[in-house]
Amino acid sequence: MGSNTFKEKVSSGKSSSKVGRFNLFALLERKLAMTGLFGDGIPVHLVPPFLYAAFLALIYIWSNHQADNTIRRIEQLQQEVEDIRADVTTLEAAYMFAGKQSEVAKKIAPLGIEEIDEPPFKIIVK
Numbered sequence: 001m002g003s004n005t006f007k008e009k010v011s012s013g014k015s016s017s018k019v020g021r022f023n024l025f026a027l028l029e030r031k032l033a034m035t036g037l038f039g040d041g042i043p044v045h046l047v048p049p050f051l052y053a054a055f056l057a058l059i060y061i062w063s064n065h066q067a068d069n070t071i072r073r074i075e076q077l078q079q080e081v082e083d084i085r086a087d088v089t090t091l092e093a094a095y096m097f098a099g100k101q102s103e104v105a106k107k108i109a110p111l112g113i114e115e116i117d118e119p120p121f122k123i124i125v126k
Helices: 006-012 024-032 044-098 101-111
Strands: none
Touching (some): 044 101
């Protein structure tokens, strides 16, 4: 197996019924002229390092996409927290205002309950 015999078989065999049809791979082979770069075959000993580098590149790209998505999600959650914090502050202020003695007196006035004007006193039993 000293040389690549696959090209010889394909180029010499014209018994195929596809004569005259467009062949994309033949066109690519002619236009790219890879035989000058690789000779008659692909250096197989370079495939594992290339696949390793490609795998690392894919992991790097995936990691960057995950980081971008995480940052986007964090910013979205921070905005939601700020909105909820503003709502809580508004509700606390409304609750504190409604709990004032004057506001409670206004709310219970329609029920016929009046506010006591004099302070409470102790009842001492002897």
